[in-house]
Amino acid sequence: MNELLRQLLFLPEQRSSLAGEIDWLHYFVIVVTMGGAFLITLIGGYFLIHYRRRVGSTTRPHPGVFARPALFVETVGLLSLGFVFLTFWNIGTRQFVDLRTPPEDALDVYVTAKQWMWKFSYPGGESMISALYVPARRPVRLVMTSRDVIHSFFVPAFRIKQDVLPGRYTTVWFEASEPGAYPILCTEYCGTSHSEMRGQVIALDPADYERWLAGGAASTPAFAQQAAAQAEQERAAAEPTMPLRGQQAAARHGCFRCHTLDGTLHVGPTWAGLYRSVVPLENGGERIADEAYITESIMDPLAVRHRGFLPVMPSYLGQITPPEVAAIIELIKSIRDVPRGPVVPWDGVSGGGAPAPGGRTTP
Numbered sequence: 001m002n003e004l005l006r007q008l009l010f011l012p013e014q015r016s017s018l019a020g021e022i023d024w025l026h027y028f029v030i031v032v033t034m035g036g037a038f039l040i041t042l043i044g045g046y047f048l049i050h051y052r053r054r055v056g057s058t059t060r061p062h063p064g065v066f067a068r069p070a071l072f073v074e075t076v077g078l079l080s081l082g083f084v085f086l087t088f089w090n091i092g093t094r095q096f097v098d099l100r101t102p103p104e105d106a107l108d109v110y111v112t113a114k115q116w117m118w119k120f121s122y123p124g125g126e127s128m129i130s131a132l133y134v135p136a137r138r139p140v141r142l143v144m145t146s147r148d149v150i151h152s153f154f155v156p157a158f159r160i161k162q163d164v165l166p167g168r169y170t171t172v173w174f175e176a177s178e179p180g181a182y183p184i185l186c187t188e189y190c191g192t193s194h195s196e197m198r199g200q201v202i203a204l205d206p207a208d209y210e211r212w213l214a215g216g217a218a219s220t221p222a223f224a225q226q227a228a229a230q231a232e233q234e235r236a237a238a239e240p241t242m243p244l245r246g247q248q249a250a251a252r253h254g255c256f257r258c259h260t261l262d263g264t265l266h267v268g269p270t271w272a273g274l275y276r277s278v279v280p281l282e283n284g285g286e287r288i289a290d291e292a293y294i295t296e297s298i299m300d301p302l303a304v305r306h307r308g309f310l311p312v313m314p315s316y317l318g319q320i321t322p323p324e325v326a327a328i329i330e331l332i333k334s335i336r337d338v339p340r341g342p343v344v345p346w347d348g349v350s351g352g353g354a355p356a357p358g359g360r361t362t363p
Contacts, residue, residue: 015182015203016158017139017175018098023159025091032084043073099160102173106139113144113151113164115190116197116238124213130199130231131217132184133224134176135209141173152188155201163188176203181227196238200231246331249324253316261331263340268313269306271331272338280307294329 002020005027006013014020109132110121120128134140144153146166154161155174162172176182184199202224204212211219217228240248250256258268269279275294279287282305287293296304298320301313 012156014157014159015177015180016155016160017177018095019157019159019177022095025088025095028091029088036080036084099172102141102171103139106141106173107135108141108143109134111142111144111153111164112147113153113186113197114147115149116186116193116240117235118153118184118197118199126213130184130235131228132199132201133209133212133220134201134203135206136176136179136203138206139173139175141171143169143171145169149190150188151186151190151197154185154187155182156185157182158201161187176201179203179205179208179221179223181223181230193238193240196234198231198234198238200227202227242327242330243334244331246324246327246329249320249327250331253320253324255328258313261335261338263338268309270340272335273340275329275333275336277336277340281305282307289332291329294332295325298325298328 002023006023009026009030011023011026014023108123111132112119112121118130118132120132142153142162144162144164145168146164148166150166151164152161153164153172157180158174158176160172160174162170164170180203182201182203184201186194186197188194190197202220204220204224208220208224212224217225220228247261250259258266260266260270261272263270263272274289277289279289279293281287287304293304297306297313299317300315302311302315305311
């Protein structure tokens, strides 16, 4: 019966010690609600037919004729709903407590979620990304936190799902019933690569798990190595590239209020085609827009003013981190072949025209 219901409801296989118990509650809720809906349909149909106004009838049924069965049905219905509620509450509370109370011999694994990967750390010092190695038939407790936003750790085959919160620790435990590889999903929208924040629980026989602890992934069975390779591919797909990180950092610090990526004119120089180009300076001379120039322009923009632009950019010294600067430089490198719009310096002379945004002259 369990297998039939599981397949009818398109549920994954049960691969943890509590998965079957959770599924039976699921079946119970569905059967009770569907049965209740069917019963209400039957009762409504009975009243609709039995107490309908017949053709040619000029009399109305006495209110008591309808009130007595209706009162009986309402009483029975309310008592039944109360019983069903208490039953659901009792079973659900017990399961909630069970999922929060791991056995004494549970193995602790520390989980850190970040956009967009899962990092697993073991008491012995091992650390893995996107691949959680655990011994089968032994309880494992996950101690989880987030570095940025709310995530949700979900393993469908184990029937466990737990929100992971920044600044707080939450726990959940499971016991894999047999060796295998089981997908990990994030089920709380956490950003642009949310759907790619995946991983693998790799459950090993106790002997294989001990060999993994001693010798790494190369000593694990073939299915575990394939699952680890898949987890690494998924992590690489979800991990943002350096230019994407630079775009995110630039948006976070408000750089796009003055700079563009497509070569159009704006308040500051466009970043399109900027890298390794020759930049004329306001105080005379020229500079090559390499890593040193871009970094100096961010930290001390008044020292290396691009000719033709007003000195409106503030210093980001102490406000932007070195990794963010490196990412922004990689972003600028990635669009070095995008054509730039012409820069027409404004020399302040009336014949040169009025300054447009960014210090350029209007026709």
